[in-house]
Amino acid sequence: MSSDPDPAVIARLRSAGCVFAEEEAGLLAAAARTPADLAALVELRVAGLPLEQVVGWAEFCGLRIVVDPGVFVPRRRTELLAREAIAAATPSAVVVDLCCGSGAVGAAVFAARPHIELYAADIDPAAVACARRNLPGARVYAGDLYSPLPVALTGRVDVVIANGPYVPTDEIALLPAEARLHEPRVALDGGPDGLDVLRRVIADAPRWLAPRGHVLVESTRDQAPHLVAAVRRAGLSPRVSDCVESEATVVIGTREARR
Ligand SMILES: C[S@@+](CC[C@H](N)C(=O)[O-])C[C@H]1O[C@@H](n2cnc3c(N)ncnc32)[C@H](O)[C@@H]1O
Numbered sequence: 630m631s632s633d634p635d636p637a638v639i640a641r642l643r644s645a646g647c648v649f650a651e652e653e654a655g656l657l658a659a660a661a662r663t664p665a666d667l668a669a670l671v672e673l674r675v676a677g678l679p680l681e682q683v684v685g686w687a688e689f690c691g692l693r694i695v696v697d698p699g700v701f702v703p704r705r706r707t708e709l710l711a712r713e714a715i716a717a718a719t720p721s722a723v724v725v726d727l728c729c730g731s732g733a734v735g736a737a738v739f740a741a742r743p744h745i746e747l748y749a750a751d752i753d754p755a756a757v758a759c760a761r762r763n764l765p766g767a768r769v770y771a772g773d774l775y776s777p778l779p780v781a782l783t784g785r786v787d788v789v790i791a792n793g794p795y796v797p798t799d800e801i802a803l804l805p806a807e808a809r810l811h812e813p814r815v816a817l818d819g820g821p822d823g824l825d826v827l828r829r830v831i832a833d834a835p836r837w838l839a840p841r842g843h844v845l846v847e848s849t850r851d852q853a854p855h856l857v858a859a860v861r862r863a864g865l866s867p868r869v870s871d872c873v874e875s876e877a878t879v880v881i882g883t884r885e886a887r888r
Contacts, residue, residue: 645675660684690737701816703733709877711737728793732760789844797823838884856880
């Protein structure tokens with residue numbers, strides 16, 4: 630269908646509280662094949678589904694990433710993690726995107742470094758299926774963190790990326806309804822202080838990293854000092870990258886050439 634926004638759709642979205650009703654109406658019209666299709670998409674959006682799950686894609690690092698229902702919607706703030714991973718990856722690097730969700734971060738790195746060897750993994754089967762659509766050039770596994778990766782990768786990985794869950798359990802109730810009701814709890818809940826999964830990512834990284842390899846994780850700015858301590862405990866050298874404008878923080882641990 631034409632992507633010209635229909636005034637009736639704009640009004641319906643606006644009355645449901647959609648702040649960018651005009652823009653959303655255009656995206657919904659472009660995603661619909663028929664008027665009946667459009668009506669169904671509008672109803673899903675009015676019911677509170679994230680726009681990206683309704684239209685089936687999200688923009689990330691200039692790419693169109695497929696987002697299936699029930700899969701975490703990649704956030705713009707995570708583009709910092711992707712940029713840091715691209716900077717860390719040599720053209721032929723071995724890169725692992727853990728907690729890959731839709732595979733957005735891995736896809737961004739692959740777009741910038743098309744000759745890397747890319748692996749991705751997630752514990753949620755819906756995310757794995759979605760990531761396989763976004764990462765046709767990668768091997769995508771289902772399972773807990775590093776456990777599904779081929780053993781042959783031990784000590785060979787140049788860049789481990791993880792945007793895992795990092796919301797403290799008690800703060801889940803404070804999240805916007807779109808996230809709380811339509812994104813899986815496993816994508817959000819990081820345990821009592823939010824860092825259960827990311828600490829495990831960092832603690833197990835040395836076993837997988839090649840000399841001078843890097844592990845990169847996204848967190849909040851307040852959580853970063855705790856992750857820097859985890860990086861030091863793992864015997865890696867820490868660095869923090871922060872972007873005030875996008876409220877993004879990335880903690881990086883580097884394995885020195887000699888340990
Ligand atoms: C915040 S979402 C981020 C997804 C994706 N990296 C992104 O930036 O869009 C966290 C993801 O971690 C996955 N996850 C949570 N715990 C996990 C675990 N123990 N092992 C593997 N994946 C896990 C969730 O299923 C979810 O897809």
